[in-house]
Amino acid sequence: MINKLIQKIQKTNAPIVVGLDPTMKFVPEHIRRAAFAEYGETLEGAAEAIWQYNKGIVDAIYDLVPAVKPQIAMYEQFGIPGLIAFQKTVNYCKEKELVVIGDIKRGDIGSTSEAYAVGHLGKVQVGQSFCSGFDEDFVTVNPYLGSDGVRPFMNVCKAEHKGIFVLVKTSNPSSGELQDRLVSAGESRTGGEEAGERPVYEIVGSQVAAWGAECMPESGDYSYVGAVVGATYPEQGRILRKIMPRTFILVPGYGAQGGKGADLVHFFNEDGLGAIINSSRGIIAAYQQEKYARFGEAGYAEAAREAVLDMKRDIVSCLN
Amino acid sequence: MINKLIQKIQKTNAPIVVGLDPTMKFVPEHIRRAAFAEYGETLEGAAEAIWQYNKGIVDAIYDLVPAVKPQIAMYEQFGIPGLIAFQKTVNYCKEKELVVIGDIKRGDIGSTSEAYAVGHLGKVQVGQSFCSGFDEDFVTVNPYLGSDGVRPFMNVCKAEHKGIFVLVKTSNPSSGELQDRLVSAGESRTGGEEAGERPVYEIVGSQVAAWGAECMPESGDYSYVGAVVGATYPEQGRILRKIMPRTFILVPGYGAQGGKGADLVHFFNEDGLGAIINSSRGIIAAYQQEKYARFGEAGYAEAAREAVLDMKRDIVSCLN
Numbered sequence: 001m002i003n004k005l006i007q008k009i010q011k012t013n014a015p016i017v018v019g020l021d022p023t024m025k026f027v028p029e030h031i032r033r034a035a036f037a038e039y040g041e042t043l044e045g046a047a048e049a050i051w052q053y054n055k056g057i058v059d060a061i062y063d064l065v066p067a068v069k070p071q072i073a074m075y076e077q078f079g080i081p082g083l084i085a086f087q088k089t090v091n092y093c094k095e096k097e098l099v100v101i102g103d104i105k106r107g108d109i110g111s112t113s114e115a116y117a118v119g120h121l122g123k124v125q126v127g128q129s130f131c132s133g134f135d136e137d138f139v140t141v142n143p144y145l146g147s148d149g150v151r152p153f154m155n156v157c158k159a160e161h162k163g164i165f166v167l168v169k170t171s172n173p174s175s176g177e178l179q180d181r182l183v184s185a186g187e188s189r190t191g192g193e194e195a196g197e198r199p200v201y202e203i204v205g206s207q208v209a210a211w212g213a214e215c216m217p218e219s220g221d222y223s224y225v226g227a228v229v230g231a232t233y234p235e236q237g238r239i240l241r242k243i244m245p246r247t248f249i250l251v252p253g254y255g256a257q258g259g260k261g262a263d264l265v266h267f268f269n270e271d272g273l274g275a276i277i278n279s280s281r282g283i284i285a286a287y288q289q290e291k292y293a294r295f296g297e298a299g300y301a302e303a304a305r306e307a308v309l310d311m312k313r314d315i316v317s318c319l320n
Numbered sequence: 321m322i323n324k325l326i327q328k329i330q331k332t333n334a335p336i337v338v339g340l341d342p343t344m345k346f347v348p349e350h351i352r353r354a355a356f357a358e359y360g361e362t363l364e365g366a367a368e369a370i371w372q373y374n375k376g377i378v379d380a381i382y383d384l385v386p387a388v389k390p391q392i393a394m395y396e397q398f399g400i401p402g403l404i405a406f407q408k409t410v411n412y413c414k415e416k417e418l419v420v421i422g423d424i425k426r427g428d429i430g431s432t433s434e435a436y437a438v439g440h441l442g443k444v445q446v447g448q449s450f451c452s453g454f455d456e457d458f459v460t461v462n463p464y465l466g467s468d469g470v471r472p473f474m475n476v477c478k479a480e481h482k483g484i485f486v487l488v489k490t491s492n493p494s495s496g497e498l499q500d501r502l503v504s505a506g507e508s509r510t511g512g513e514e515a516g517e518r519p520v521y522e523i524v525g526s527q528v529a530a531w532g533a534e535c536m537p538e539s540g541d542y543s544y545v546g547a548v549v550g551a552t553y554p555e556q557g558r559i560l561r562k563i564m565p566r567t568f569i570l571v572p573g574y575g576a577q578g579g580k581g582a583d584l585v586h587f588f589n590e591d592g593l594g595a596i597i598n599s600s601r602g603i604i605a606a607y608q609q610e611k612y613a614r615f616g617e618a619g620y621a622e623a624a625r626e627a628v629l630d631m632k633r634d635i636v637s638c639l640n
Binding site for chain 1: 341343344352356360361362363365366391393394396397398399400402403404407425426427428429430431432433435436438439440444445446447448449451452453454462463464465466467468469487490491492493494495496497498499501502503504517520523524527
């Protein structure tokens with residue numbers, strides 16, 4: 001799947017992923033009105049609204065980008081109906097040949113991580129049958145529990161030709177509270193050996209590189225164990241790029257969170273690959289920005305398309 | 321909700337939470353057969369089987385314990401039908417007056433954590449209405465993203481009188497890879513001030529204590545921001561108990577994962593409170609142990625009841 005992602009990036013010339021993170025305040029009024037008319041102001045009504053909204057966006061951008069990243073929390077907040085909209089969105093995007101990165105940030109003890117891995121990337125055994133739950137192509141994984149929590153995902157990825165992105169340095173303002181802590185030289189209380197004083201994100205980055213070395217596809221330069229590093233921390237991105245040379249980096253935080261095109265150069269390798277930049281609000285709610293106001297609410301999908309084209313120009317010009 | 325949990329612990333004299341983590345291999349054959357006869361070997365069939373299995377367990381133990389902890393991964397692996405079974409389980413346990421701790425281990429950037437908090441503990445706005453998604457009483461939260469990722473849960477807890485347990489030191493073998501790393505004296509790269517060299521779990525424990533101080537109920541000694549510390553690490557439990565004196569500790573890892581009653585003493589305060597011990601497999605699959613084999617598959621629920629009574633004796637005798 002990492003090779004499919006890379007091929008699609010090369011074909012579209014767009015190392016871009018569109019974050020499908022719908023909230024009700026982004027959904028144009030005509031879509032909300034129609035959904036509420038059918039289902040009322042209920043979870044079902046909300047789910048119908050975000051599904052129709054997503055469908056409009058996907059129809060407008062699917063030929064421009066290699067991948068989408070639905071953030072499951074934005075669906076889970078609407079309970080079961082919301083999760084049905086998540087599943088419909090995943091399936092629709094796959095029909096459109098988009099690579100789907102489920103932004104689920106799961107991670108637990110071994111047997112529990114296995115259940116998440118099976119439910120989102122693999123197949124679960126029921127009697128003599130094997131059934132798919134959500135069936136994304138990639139998911140994001142939280143590393144706080146250590147390798148027990150990550151290996152079950154690696155195993156399912158190997159069997160199913162899928163991939164993960166492990167959180168290393170997240171884009172949010174408080175990410176440094178834990179991730180920037182300096183770890184003292186050469187030891188943890190349960191062993192491990194590294195020299196010098198290094199921040200937690202470097203320790204995790206080194207682990208991701210090691211896990212990734214075990215998870216190389218039969219051909220190609222990049223592992224199917226990737227990393228998440230926020231666009232808002234370009235200096236850390238530069239360091240992590242070196243620590244994890246064969247790791248694909250998923251980079252959130254461009255646009256609305258403050259990351260700029262010029263900040264992104266260091267996330268890429270010299271082959272022009274190795275990173276994919278996410279924008280969510282900046283694309284899907286572009287019509288609410290002054291720059292794209294001419295499209296109006298009714299033209300929200302066309303505004304999203306225009307915003308993707310602008311983002312592509314910004315990133316490609318910085319890479320050249 | 322923390323006070324309700326404490327009152328129920330006192331009333332039942334059982335600082336015990338039963339982990340409702342069903343897997344197909346725990347479900348007795350007669351339940352599986354009936355579910356598959358109705359729905360086939362499908363996700364729906366699996367979901368029906370785990371729901372009926374759960375119902376039997378809950379009916380057998382609800383008068384003995386204050387709380388249950390369904391692990392959402394075990395439901396999510398069965399996709400939408402599995403999550404419907406999760407919701408039915410949550411609702412049924414609440415009808416039985418059990419406190420429900422959703423073991424979801426979510427945590428993300430601020431706006432995304434807010435969506436999780438609203439979906440699991442609060443109400444989401446849809447038009448002019450406010451709707452509940454999953455509506456647990458407590459959830460578990462992952463701290464890797466720092467306070468941005470935790471505060472939205474705190475805010476919803478404050479408004480809705482609910483609570484959280486933040487992962488501090490998890491029960492799994494590899495938890496030390498990150499959580500035991502020694503952080504060097506007095507600084508993180510983004511500020512912060514602590515003296516001396518301390519493991520990551522102590523840093524997180526201190527943060528939990530600080531968050532907890534902001535989240536005290538109107539009366540009572542314990543905060544509604546709790547912590548997760550594994551029974552498998554009693555020495556760390558002893559230290560964390562002192563760092564977080566007003567924090568309720570959710571202690572997984574008793575029984576099947578290797579934690580013993582005698583290990584648990586240090587997780588409690590001198591008031592005999594401050595901790596609640598989880599057992600999952602050890603209770604819900606007790607009938608598969610030699611000790612409870614006399615109950616047979618058909619008596620799986622009675623075996624679970626007996627295992628709860630034994631666990632209660634073990635813990636209460638250690639506390640005295």
